[in-house]
Amino acid sequence: MxxxxxxxxxxxxxxxxxxxxxxxxxxxxxxxxxxxxxxxxxxxxxxxxxxxxxxxxxxxxxxxxxxxxxxxxxxxxxxxxxxxxxxxxxxxxxxxxxxxxxxxxxxxxxxxxxxxxxxxxxxxxxxxxxxxxxxxxxxxxxxxxxxxxxxxxxxxxxxxxxxxxxxxxxxxxxxxxxxxxxxxxxxxxxxxxxxxxxxxxxxxxxxxxxxxAAPHRFSVRVIGQPQHSGTTAMKYRNDALCAAAEIILAVEKIAKDNAQNSVVATTGNCSVKPGVMNVVPGETTLLVDLRGINLQTREEAYEQILAEISRVEKERVVKCEIKQLAFDTxxxxxxxxxxxxxxxxxxxxxxxxxxxxxxxxxxxxxxxxxxxxxxxxxxxxxxxxxxxxxxxxxxxxxxxxxxxxxxxxxxx
Ligand SMILES: [Zn+2]
Structure with missing residues (x-):
């Protein structure tokens, strides 16, 4: 040496x-x-x-x-x-x-x-x-x-x-x-x-x-309906947290499916409103960090996440608002x-x-x-x-x- x-x-x-x-x-x-x-x-x-x-x-x-x-x-x-x-x-x-x-x-x-x-x-x-x-x-x-x-x-x-x-x-x-x-x-x-x-x-x-790698960061605000946790039958609910839970797992799955392109994704934060035990969650906000070493493959993963969010919106009758936080190359x-x-x-x-x-x-x-x-x-x-x-x-x-x-x- x-x-x-x-x-x-x-x-x-x-x-x-x-x-x-x-x-x-x-x-x-x-x-x-x-x-x-x-x-x-x-x-x-x-x-x-x-x-x-x-x-x-x-x-x-x-x-x-x-x-x-x-x-x-x-x-x-x-x-x-x-x-x-x-x-x-x-x-x-x-x-x-x-x-x-x-x-x-x-x-x-x-x-x-x-x-x-x-x-x-x-x-x-x-x-x-x-x-x-x-x-x-x-x-x-x-x-x-x-x-x-x-x-x-x-x-x-x-x-x-x-x-x-x-x-x-x-x-x-x-x-x-x-x-x-x-x-x-x-x-x-x-x-x-x-x-x-x-x-x-x-x-x-x-x-x-x-x-x-560089991140594409965004928040997903899931808007459902806050309702009484005792009087609202399961079939009448638009639970924003359950919808968000599906999105969190979809983000993870999509990153795993795109692992060959070095894509990783993390939902690092989840806030729930009103956030009490006896109310069906009316609103949930997720913070998502999606990264990749190639802009195109990272954005393909992003499109897949958007498609899953649309599916969840329809199936659970919630509304999702996406806000862009960072888009680095x-x-x-x-x-x-x-x-x-x-x-x-x-x-x-x-x-x-x-x-x-x-x-x-x-x-x-x-x-x-x-x-x-x-x-x-x-x-x-x-x-x-x-x-x-x-x-x-x-x-x-x-x-x-x-x-x-x-x-x-x-x-x-
Ligand atoms: Zn260093």
């Missing part, structure tokens, strides 16, 4: 020592907090010690650059995030940042100069835990989010985003200066824990991500880079699987501005966003070594 696992472990240890313990168990390093600031400052210090020049953009993304022999060539970029959810784990995000820094340190060790420049990126505020907005830093960088949409946002404690940014040294009126649709990158790589059970269950060392990653990573796993004698990502990542926005790929390593039992999140150091070492080889191939 060319990378130094002890040095990498040391980096994990010192960054993960920076934590807001007031939340209790696990890692709680929320974006734009004093803990986030301290972790970023330490990371920048380590980058400078490794000889990198550091730039921070107007939304707080960090770019640490190692110059190439031909500085005008497009850079090879790689990175991830340092912020965490509340009560999260020690590996989500930080792996891609510190793994990237270790790749650079290992090149320094061996005095390897690359032809292309290298750029290590820390995307700010990847997790949605603070503002209910995920991948905030990369969205602003990739031009998908700006001042108008953000200015009214508050965090989960109802603090204004402008005030939070101000305390962090960011001027909310100027965040769009971070927009960079032509970053002069040849490619972008993100190594991340899988956050799902496939690699661990199948004992596969590396996941090469083919595509990143799945992202296909770059075939050339997928093939490059897959062939480098063979060089290192690692088993791999080409697989989709069910979770969103900064890479899905980067994919719109430059060729992008992702490497997954196993998550024990697929657990993530949880203090029990765990990946073996052996898997981390192999994943980061693979990242190094891929970067070197790209950078010559």
């Amino acid at each position: 060319s990378i130094n696992l002890d040095r990498l472990k040391g980096l994990f240890k010192e960054i993960n020592a920076i934590n807001d313990d007031s939340f209790g168990e696990g890692m709680s390093r929320l974006a734009y907090t004093p803990q986030d600031k301290a972790a970023r400052e330490l990371f920048i210090k380590r980058c400078k010690e490794a000889g990198l020049s550091v730039r921070v953009d107007a939304i707080g993304n960090i770019f640490a650059r190692r110059e190439g022999n031909e500085p005008n060539l497009p850079a090879i970029a790689f990175g991830s995030h340092l912020d965490t959810v509340i009560n999260g784990g020690q590996f989500d995000g930080i792996l891609g940042v510190l793994g990237g820094l270790e790749v650079i340190c290992s090149l320094n060790d061996e005095n390897i100069k690359t032809k292309h420049p290298l750029e290590l990126i820390v995307f700010e505020c990847e997790e949605s835990s603070r503002f209910n907005i995920a991948t905030l830093g990369s969205k602003v960088m990739c031009g998908k989010l700006g001042y108008e949409k953000l200015k009214e946002v508050k965090d989960f404690r109802s603090q204004e985003i402008g005030e939070i940014f101000g305390e962090f040294g960011i001027d909310i009126k100027r965040i769009e200066e971070a927009k960079n649709l032509e970053p002069n990158y040849k490619s972008f790589f993100e190594i991340h824990i899988e956050q799902g059970p496939l690699l661990d269950n199948e004992k596969i060392q590396i996941g090469v991500v083919s595509a990143i 799945p992202c296909k990653l770059n075939d050339r880079l997928i093939n490059l990573i897959a062939s480098e796993t063979k060089v290192l004698n690692l088993s791999h699987e080409i697989m989709p990502s069910g979770a969103g990542h900064d890479a899905m926005h980067m994919a719109e501005i430059c060729p992008t790929a992702m490497i997954f390593i196993p998550s024990k039992n697929g657990i993530s966003h949880n203090p029990a999140e765990f990946s073996k150091w052996d898997d981390i070492e192999k994943g980061v070594e693979l990242l190094r080889n891929v970067i070197l191939k790209e950078a010559e």
Whole structure:
């Protein structure tokens, strides 16, 4: 191995020592907090010690650059995030940042100069835990989010985003200066824990991500008739909850029927009115999250769900109102880079699987501005966003070594 696992472990240890313990168990390093600031400052210090020049953009993304022999060539970029959810784990995000820094340190060790420049990126505020907005830093960088949409946002404690940014040294009126649709990158790589059970269950060392799933979210309001639970015979009822129950099971069945297209669907919430024991439910609202890696097959599943909803409406004489909540486009990653990573796993004698990502990542926005790929390593039992999140150091070492080889191939 060319990378130094002890040095990498040391980096994990010192960054993960920076934590807001007031939340209790696990890692709680929320974006734009004093803990986030301290972790970023330490990371920048380590980058400078490794000889990198550091730039921070107007939304707080960090770019640490190692110059190439031909500085005008497009850079090879790689990175991830340092912020965490509340009560999260020690590996989500930080792996891609510190793994990237270790790749650079290992090149320094061996005095390897690359032809292309290298750029290590820390995307700010990847997790949605603070503002209910995920991948905030990369969205602003990739031009998908700006001042108008953000200015009214508050965090989960109802603090204004402008005030939070101000305390962090960011001027909310100027965040769009971070927009960079032509970053002069040849490619972008993100190594991340899988956050799902496939690699661990199948004992596969590396996941090469083919595509990143995106959600279509909607609510279904089922309107029936609230009636006396004692005096209304069964045949006279229009029970909104029973109708909703059929819809919930239909959503599950349709997702299972479309599993070959990596479709998943979840009814994550169900509210019932009036919600008392002695009244037949008059109204029920479901929140449905439907995901897929291919827009067409995901929307085919959506059409099947709509057909089932119509059937339930007719059979149970209820009315269903559907409200669209989110419609994101799945992202296909770059075939050339997928093939490059897959062939480098063979060089290192690692088993791999080409697989989709069910979770969103900064890479899905980067994919719109430059060729992008992702490497997954196993998550024990697929657990993530949880203090029990765990990946073996052996898997981390192999994943980061693979990242190094891929970067070197790209950078010559
Ligand atoms: Zn992450």
